[in-house]
Amino acid sequence: MALPDEFSISRRGLLAAGAASVAAASASSSVAEAQSRPLADPPPTAKLRFDVNGTAHDLELDTRTTLLDALREHLHLSGTKKGCDHGQCGACTVIVDGRRINSCLTLAVMHDGEKITTIEGLGTPDKMHAMQEAFVAHDGFQCGYCTPGQICSAVAVLDEIKAGIPSHVTADLTAAPTVTNMEIRERMSGNICRCGAYPNIVAAIGDVAGVKA
Amino acid sequence: MKSFTYERVDTPAAATAAFARTKGSRYIAGGTNLLDLMKLEIETPGHLIDISRLALDKIEPTPEGGLRIGAMVRNTDLAADARVRRDYGLVSRALVAGASGQLRNKATTAGNLLQRTRCPYFYDPNQPCNKRNPGSGCAAIGGFSRLHAVVGASEACIATHPSDMAVAMQALDAAVETVDAAGKTRSIALADFYRPPGTTPHLENMLAPGELITGVTLPKPVGGIHIYHKVRDRASYAFALISVGAIVQPDGSGRVALGGVAYKPWRVKAAEAEMPRGAKAVATALLAGAKTSHENAYKLPLVERTLAGVLMQARG
Numbered sequence: 001m002a003l004p005d006e007f008s009i010s011r012r013g014l015l016a017a018g019a020a021s022v023a024a025a026s027a028s029s030s031v032a033e034a035q036s037r038p039l040a041d042p043p044p045t046a047k048l049r050f051d052v053n054g055t056a057h058d059l060e061l062d063t064r065t066t067l068l069d070a071l072r073e074h075l076h077l078s079g080t081k082k083g084c085d086h087g088q089c090g091a092c093t094v095i096v097d098g099r100r101i102n103s104c105l106t107l108a109v110m111h112d113g114e115k116i117t118t119i120e121g122l123g124t125p126d127k128m129h130a131m132q133e134a135f136v137a138h139d140g141f142q143c144g145y146c147t148p149g150q151i152c153s154a155v156a157v158l159d160e161i162k163a164g165i166p167s168h169v170t171a172d173l174t175a176a177p178t179v180t181n182m183e184i185r186e187r188m189s190g191n192i193c194r195c196g197a198y199p200n201i202v203a204a205i206g207d208v209a210g211v212k213a
Numbered sequence: 214m215k216s217f218t219y220e221r222v223d224t225p226a227a228a229t230a231a232f233a234r235t236k237g238s239r240y241i242a243g244g245t246n247l248l249d250l251m252k253l254e255i256e257t258p259g260h261l262i263d264i265s266r267l268a269l270d271k272i273e274p275t276p277e278g279g280l281r282i283g284a285m286v287r288n289t290d291l292a293a294d295a296r297v298r299r300d301y302g303l304v305s306r307a308l309v310a311g312a313s314g315q316l317r318n319k320a321t322t323a324g325n326l327l328q329r330t331r332c333p334y335f336y337d338p339n340q341p342c343n344k345r346n347p348g349s350g351c352a353a354i355g356g357f358s359r360l361h362a363v364v365g366a367s368e369a370c371i372a373t374h375p376s377d378m379a380v381a382m383q384a385l386d387a388a389v390e391t392v393d394a395a396g397k398t399r400s401i402a403l404a405d406f407y408r409p410p411g412t413t414p415h416l417e418n419m420l421a422p423g424e425l426i427t428g429v430t431l432p433k434p435v436g437g438i439h440i441y442h443k444v445r446d447r448a449s450y451a452f453a454l455i456s457v458g459a460i461v462q463p464d465g466s467g468r469v470a471l472g473g474v475a476y477k478p479w480r481v482k483a484a485e486a487e488m489p490r491g492a493k494a495v496a497t498a499l500l501a502g503a504k505t506s507h508e509n510a511y512k513l514p515l516v517e518r519t520l521a522g523v524l525m526q527a528r529g
């Protein structure tokens with residue numbers, strides 16, 4: 001299973017190295033030096049170990065591999081989605097050491113030793129997480145592409161409110177925030193849904209929090 | 214993305230030593246700006262030094278009664294800190310007005326200050342841009358300049374600094390603390406930290422190569438009502454067109470810093486003297502000498518009206 005994958009990555013690395021040598025003329029001298037490795041040299045790799053959904057993984061990856069690509073292309077956990085790949089859409093949201101982040105804007109190697117939870121780790125079709133059940137019950141999606149990111153984000157949002165982290169719409173900075181329609185909408189603004197399922201997403205999150213949002 | 218080698222360091226001294234040792238080095242903290250730009254090959258470091266696990270992640274009181282914020286404190290943690298919420302509300306407000314929950318969980322204090330402009334031409338390698346490619350020209354001048362600076366700009370570059378947090382910190386007289394490879398530390402007032410674009414818009418701040426930001430200090434609290442009002446194209450998760458960070462005292466005096474109008478948060482002492490006379494007087498002094506294009510001239514009345522709203526809100 002692992003072989004074809006590694007093959008394709010080193011092929012991609014070779015292509016990138018080729019492109020780099022073409023671009024080197026316009027790059028600064030220090031960068032040019034870093035890129036002047038012979039074409040046959042494989043790109044630098046790094047070893048790492050992290051826990052994904054309760055399973056430890058040892059990987060050796062091209063240093064450029066984002067956490068998102070490590071999950072999808074190397075661990076074949078394709079539940080986490082690639083949308084914009086620039087932190088603008090939230091489809092790649094996963095939970096790392098209890099906090100939601102955009103997995104596209106971080107390197108896999110930077111997460112050595114950490115604990116990652118993806119949509120696959122929140123629940124399974126037979127044993128869904130309460131948030132997954134609520135999204136189904138409230139029809140919190142249409143095409144479903146943004147949904148894994150929405151659900152990971154939503155689970156973390158309720159934790160953030162519980163932890164007292166303020167948001168842009170929290171009226172009193174010194175008081176504990178509560179779960180309201182406006183709070184959910186503001187805190188979920190990093191997850192874009194092109195189908196516009198927002199009202200149902202908010203309803204689903206409110207349901208899990210035990211409020212009518 | 215160009216390939217690069219990677220190392221993680223445990224101490225500031227190891228970070229600056231690694232930087233001095235390896236050509237083409239760059240520090241990476243949250244990575245939310247640097248990686249974005251590396252994907253577009255606007256940034257092309259040959260070696261990344263991961264400083265995200267340095268123990269610079271604490272917020273501590275200073276002997277002067279202020280706060281010292283470690284360079285690696287995440288934006289979420291800074292916004293949520295009880296002392297910051299109570300005494301430096303402007304910082305919390307500015308932070309939660311920026312980016313998204315996911316990004317704030319990664320973004321660091323130092324990285325936020327050093328994030329690069331959102332000028333669309335800077336992001337488009339097919340366009341001339343003196344900041345990205347010195348000497349190539351500036352596509353924004355005479356181009357799509359709706360987002361661009363109205364004060365402090367030059368013939369070479371009219372980009373704005375996109376940070377919300379920096380606006381609040383400038384209003385609070387923050388200072389940036391650094392260390393270099395020789396172990397020498399210094400403190401730079403945030404007001405003097407960003408370089409005017411002049412003829413060298415690719416040089417954005419006063420840091421020497423390899424100089425590491427270790428933290429930001431805030432002087433002791435100044436009281437007053439803290440309001441951060443950000444005007445943007447959508448209600449959340451968008452960069453500022455303009456923003457007003459204000460601290461208003463019961464007697465009507467106070468401080469104002471603007472975001473989205475210049476290469477740095479824009480604060481003018483003479484303008485603050487006008488605070489009791491109202492928004493028009495303050496805005497006029499703040500934006501004296503403004504140079505606008507037909508696309509960004511709207512920023513001048515927008516600043517005045519936003520400020521008027523802020524002052525009204527402060528009066529309650």
Ligand SMILES: Cc1cc2nc3c(=O)[nH]c(=O)nc-3n(C[C@H](O)[C@H](O)[C@H](O)COP(=O)(O)OP(=O)(O)OC[C@H]3O[C@@H](n4cnc5c(N)ncnc54)[C@H](O)[C@@H]3O)c2cc1C
Binds near residue numbers: 088319324378
């Ligand atoms: C979709 C999107 C929306 C956003 N919206 C907003 C917004 O509305 N308002 C806003 O203010 N910001 C916004 N941001 C920007 C965000 O705040 C920055 O990306 C973030 O603060 C950068 O911090 P970081 O730790 O990730 O920096 P990194 O990307 O790790 O680093 C940025 C730069 O700082 C340097 N650096 C980092 N730490 C140090 C140090 N200690 N010493 C010396 N150099 C250092 C790095 O070498 C790099 O050049 C947005 C970003 C995205 C992707």
Ligand code: SF4
Binds near residue numbers: 333371414
């Ligand atoms: S305004 Fe500055 S960043 Fe934008 S194109 Fe001109 S030189 Fe580049």
